[in-house]
Amino acid sequence: MPSRSPPRRSPKPHRPSRSKAMRNAxxxxxxxxxxxxxxxxxxxxxxxxxxxxxxxxxxxxxxSLTNTLSExxxxxxxxxxxxxxxxxxxxxxxxxxxxxxxxxxxxGRVLDEDQRPVPGALLEYWQANAGGRYRxxxxxxxxxxxPNFGGCGRSITDAEGRYWFRTVKPGAYPWPxxxxxxRPAHIHFSIFGHAFAQRLITQMYFAGDPMIWQCPIxxxxxSRAAVETLxxxxxxxxxxxxxxxxxxxxxxxxxxxxxLFENRMExx
Amino acid sequence: MAQPLNRLKxxxxxxxxPYVHIGTTPNxxxxxxxxxxxxxxxxxxxxxxxxxxxxxxxxFDGAGAVLRDALIEIWQxxxxxxxxxxxxxxxAADPNFPGWFRQPVDSVTGLxxxxxxxxxxxxxxxxxxxxxxxxxxxxxxxxNTGLHTRLYFGDEQAxxxxxxxxxxxxxxxxxxxxxxxxxxxxxxxxxxFDIHLQGDKETIFLDI
Numbered sequence: 376m377p378s379r380s381p382p383r384r385s386p387k388p389h390r391p392s393r394s395k396a397m398r399n400a401x402x403x404x405x406x407x408x409x410x411x412x413x414x415x416x417x418x419x420x421x422x423x424x425x426x427x428x429x430x431x432x433x434x435x436x437x438x439s440l441t442n443t444l445s446e447x448x449x450x451x452x453x454x455x456x457x458x459x460x461x462x463x464x465x466x467x468x469x470x471x472x473x474x475x476x477x478x479x480x481x482x483g484r485v486l487d488e489d490q491r492p493v494p495g496a497l498l499e500y501w502q503a504n505a506g507g508r509y510r511x512x513x514x515x516x517x518x519x520x521x522p523n524f525g526g527c528g529r530s531i532t533d534a535e536g537r538y539w540f541r542t543v544k545p546g547a548y549p550w551p552x553x554x555x556x557x558r559p560a561h562i563h564f565s566i567f568g569h570a571f572a573q574r575l576i577t578q579m580y581f582a583g584d585p586m587i588w589q590c591p592i593x594x595x596x597x598s599r600a601a602v603e604t605l606x607x608x609x610x611x612x613x614x615x616x617x618x619x620x621x622x623x624x625x626x627x628x629x630x631x632x633x634x635l636f637e638n639r640m641e642x643x
Numbered sequence: 644m645a646q647p648l649n650r651l652k653x654x655x656x657x658x659x660x661p662y663v664h665i666g667t668t669p670n671x672x673x674x675x676x677x678x679x680x681x682x683x684x685x686x687x688x689x690x691x692x693x694x695x696x697x698x699x700x701x702x703f704d705g706a707g708a709v710l711r712d713a714l715i716e717i718w719q720x721x722x723x724x725x726x727x728x729x730x731x732x733x734x735a736a737d738p739n740f741p742g743w744f745r746q747p748v749d750s751v752t753g754l755x756x757x758x759x760x761x762x763x764x765x766x767x768x769x770x771x772x773x774x775x776x777x778x779x780x781x782x783x784x785x786x787n788t789g790l791h792t793r794l795y796f797g798d799e800q801a802x803x804x805x806x807x808x809x810x811x812x813x814x815x816x817x818x819x820x821x822x823x824x825x826x827x828x829x830x831x832x833x834x835x836f837d838i839h840l841q842g843d844k845e846t847i848f849l850d851i
């Protein structure tokens with residue numbers, strides 16, 4: 376895996392031709408404030424079928440704030456911090472052999488709402504093993520720990536916003552919510568874009584899993600269309616024959632306004 | 644005729660869950676062989692310019708119980724008010740100051756504790772100066788979308804009184820939920836910032 380190139384490469388980004396009138400105009404500077412987050416698209420704080428949210432949800436309206444430098448800036452993570460196996464969960468904890476389970480690649484792009492790639496984005500991902508067991512001291516599920524599986528990995532997106540990693544497909548697991556609740560197979564993602572305003576944690580699900588539609592954490596998301604953006608499709612083209620199935624999962628972070636006439640220097 | 648904007652929707656948030664540490668601070672929970680160290684957990688480098696401070700506190704739920712599985716990230720300017728990262732175009736920030744730290748709360752006491760420096764003042768978009776502050780982001784089981792808030796310093800009364808964000812809070816008695824009183828620990832200024840997710844003492848959270 377470490378020596379592999381990205382599973383799929385698209386042609387060079389299309390560069391639209393600019394009309395004569397446009398040619399002398401300054402290029403839009405996409406450094407403005409972020410588009411307002413659509414809080415009716417995200418799950419609300421209070422989703423009572425997901426019981427823990429009942430006491431952990433603010434009841435007051437959040438204070439809406441014009442983006443300031445505190446929100447429009449964010450930490451930089453360099454590719455140099457990555458180890459060679461950071462994006463290979465089949466090997467990065469292994470001592471006596473590969474992790475056990477269906478071998479999969481997960482890949483995709485990190486884009487903003489204007490479909491621009493987000494290069495240099497740090498992704499961290501974590502998951503249960505093939506049997507649905509997490510390597511965590513608070514986890515008491517009966518399914519066995521895999522001695523060769525840790526369950527964490529990370530990537531930094533390339534110049535086109537691409538990331539990829541290799542892992543085993545996680546199993547479903549039961550959780551103490553209602554008496555017979557089971558999470559669908561999922562991989563958690565934590566994403567850093569270029570600004571603290573873009574900070575996001577979410578979960579990826581697998582196409583065709585019937586358990587997605589019974590899960591109170593998933594169903595906290597108000598619309599089916601929004602849920603569907605968290606479901607990764609099987610990607611036959613990126614699959615490695617006789618080796619590894621592939622899933623494609625694109626992630627969208629908040630986009631930002633272009634500063635066409637709003638060109639005061641920051642702080643002026 | 645309206646032009647389509649061809650905008651994508653932001654990926655919807657989901658809770659970080661109870662095992663967020665596996666992905667974010669694996670060494671902290673004993674998965675010690677994958678990364679050399681947990682990202683964001685290293686203390687502020689001694690070479691960073693500025694006044695050393697300690698920020699500590701707990702996170703409480705609506706029944707007053709302490710969260711023992713929360714993850715806290717902070718992001719702040721350097722001592723001169725410059726941000727050490729993407730999006731800072733006013734000049735070079737202190738190269739020895741990371742600006743970003745991350746910690747799981749203690750699994751027994753629920754305490755977090757950051758050793759950092761006191762940030763300088765940065766401008767609001769209209770040019771007014773914001774009071775020194777630290778941006779907080781809290782993720783945990785039961786929190787569907789990470790919560791943003793800000794810590795302001797109890798010993799910056801004049802700057803706080805002129806702060807554009809604090810000035811926007813209609814229920815002025817709630818401003819106190821963002822202000823960390825100053826104490827002292829071994830001669831180092833120590834600010835206590837407790838976060839109340841819900842109820843009478845509910846912290847002001849930001850829709851940024």
